[in-house]
Amino acid sequence: MTVMETIRKRYSCRAYKEKPIEKDTLDTILEAARLAPSARNTQDWRFVIVTEDGTKRQVAGCTNRPEVFEKAGVIIVGCSNSDHVMRCGQAIAPIDVAIALEHICLQATELGLGTCWIGAFDSEKARRILSIPDEIIIVELMAIGYPADTKPEPKRESIDKIVCYEKWAF
Ligand SMILES: Cc1cc2nc3c(=O)[nH]c(=O)nc-3n(C[C@H](O)[C@H](O)[C@H](O)COP(=O)(O)O)c2cc1C
DSSP: OHHHHHHHHHOBBBOOSOOOOHHHHHHHHHHHTSSSSSGGGGOOEEEEOOOOOHHHHHHHBBBSHHHHHSSSEEEEEEESSSBBBBBOOOOHHHHHHHHHHHHHHHHHHHHTOOEEEEEOOOHHHHHHHHHHOSSSSSEEEEEOBBBBOOOOOOOOOOOOHHOSSSOOOO
């Protein structure tokens, strides 16, 4: 499968089969995160992989769709141990973690799994459940599991609406 085929296959999966993800499959997905780029190669990301049913239910309970995400094979909690801000004024934590999570997402998609980014969650509640220290930034969650739904037609803007050449022309 080409990268573009994988990109086209990906969608936000919001129904999962209650089927665990095999260890070697999960290892491949996590390797995709490990190889992601990061600012100054800081590799500031840390991932808490929640697989155990009781903890998964608790973490899913921090999200806007507990009944959906508790059925996913894993919930990955994307964290960063850096509060570094680049010269451009942007913090590296959300950028580095997001890139690594998208690597995870695309590798999982290629392996036939469904994924969903989760930004609608109670970060402090998740921190308590998972004993994540206060200095660690919790960026996003990602649910991964065998899909029990199918990809809807994607709704996207046209290229003209989002791209201009040479200078700002929107
Ligand atoms: C940063 C981010 C946070 C998101 N948070 C949630 C979320 O909390 N719950 C949810 O169901 N979907 C969430 N989504 C999924 C988006 O709603 C989805 O990507 C968008 O509607 C486009 O649909 P698609 O992913 O199926 O192409 C999130 C996506 C991103 C990139």
